[in-house]
Amino acid sequence: MLDQNTSAQLKTLLQRLESPIEIIASLDGSDKSDKIKELVAEIAALSDQVTARFDGTHQRAPSFAIAKVGEQPRVHFAGLPMGHEFTSLILALLQVSGYAAKVSDEVLAQIKALNLTADFEVFVSLSCHNCPDVVQALNLIAIHNPGTTATMIDGAFFQDEVEQRKIMAVPMLFQNGQHIGQGRMSLEEIVAKLDSGSAAKDAEKLNNKAIFDVLVIGGGPAGNTAAIYAARKGIQTGIVAERLGGQVMDTMDIENYTSVQKTQGPKFAAEMEAHVRSYDVDIMNLQKVSSIQGANETADGLVAVTLDNGAQLKSKTIVLSTGARWREMNVPGEQEYKTRGVAYCPHCDGPLFKGKRVAVIGGGNSGVEAAIDLAGLVEHVTLVEFDTKLRADQVLQDKLNSLPNTTVIMNALSTEVIGDGTQVTALKYQDRATQTEHSITLAGIFVQIGLLPNTEFLSTSNIELSNRGEIVINDRNETNVKGVFAAGDCTTVPYKQIIIATGEGAKAALSAFDYIIRSGQ
Structure with a gap:
């Protein structure tokens, strides 16, 4: 054995x-x-x-x-x-x-x-x-x-x-x-x-925190890097995160981070956390931010961060690095059948569909990779793509097309998840060319259609967002609100990659430090 x-x-x-x-x-x-x-x-x-x-x-x-x-x-x-x-x-x-x-x-x-x-x-x-x-x-x-x-x-x-x-x-x-x-x-x-009683105890402790120089919101690659760069300046630094590691925790293989030939997401995240903890950073994990006020919106000229549990933190500057999450189809039946056939992680949930028929929604790299992986486990994989062509790298398309138990349907709009009340039984889609409706009998649907920025909590703030919900920043990672900076997948910076997020986190922290010096705080 x-x-x-x-x-x-x-x-x-x-x-x-x-x-x-x-x-x-x-x-x-x-x-x-x-x-x-x-x-x-x-x-x-x-x-x-x-x-x-x-x-x-x-x-x-x-x-x-x-x-x-x-x-x-x-x-x-x-x-x-x-x-x-x-x-x-x-x-x-x-x-x-x-x-x-x-x-x-x-x-x-x-x-x-x-x-x-x-x-x-x-x-x-x-x-x-x-x-x-x-x-x-x-x-x-x-x-x-x-x-x-x-x-x-x-x-x-x-x-x-x-x-x-x-x-x-x-x-x-x-x-x-x-x-x-x-x-x-x-x-x-x-x-x-x-x-x-943990929420009340947490709120009491958090309300008693001293004022931070840089407070990072988000614990992914951008946030962790921002915290490291800020802490190295010898200033009071904290991280507030819903979960340390962020989306990297849900990533399997990482093969394009310079100097690291291959690693896995959880291992990469653990090493990031250990790196942050080697500095004097106040880590506040499992905390969700509900609202933010910029330095020009508060009486004391500090940025105010209110958490879901009612606690409030104050800082001279903040770095927003809340990342992104998997985009959902937003069709009838998706929410009802989450974890009952609708899934977002083929590595985790794929083995549960062994010998069954499944669909993958999305023709980018993540969708085609998911279809290839699942084809080795399930009876049949149908890849459903909205566009008239796949957007994945050609090498992935060639691999997918070589597999005998896969079908690709393009120019298709997924319209409904069908189930029997306990689990998924079919997917409905519309042929965009002919407007005809079709149904695929299956047991599982793996959604791989890109990312959404985690910025809903900013909807009532004065921070400018793009029409896609991304935080608008300039080349110094400044937002339109005084004392508020942003970095990573939640911003308008193109190409959502780990290595880009870490670089942006470093820039944001350095810009925040420069702001503190120039403002005389």
């Missing part, structure tokens, strides 16, 4: 175990059970601190659990945690033994104070790069809350259950059998969701 190199690395890591643990497998005699048994035996053979047992009676078999010797297991894996989930397995082995998790004392105290008694389940696919964060967060919560369990369920291992529970997007999170969330969630987000 484990190759020689992986076994050697795992053996070294298991030397960090703080106390003896046991892995308890619940088997059912199937081929999948044989694989579970093989993995458990191989891990146990790597350390005398690990004991393998094959007498488990967990209701979901085949599966295995990890526990301190003499304790009831609280961390469960229903499936083989390989691929992206292998790190989740390693961390579970170590943390169950008592090895300290790499989280702040504040977050750990909040986890322990939850005082939960609950059973968590998270459905994953092993190709999902968003799932491990959720699995690892729930495992940590279970480890520090006796009476609470966390179970990772590989949808491919338990396909019948996936069908029965109509799970068509991952990660999908349940608490005591009730759906409580889906999609990428950090440990802090999950803890905040479970801690009913």
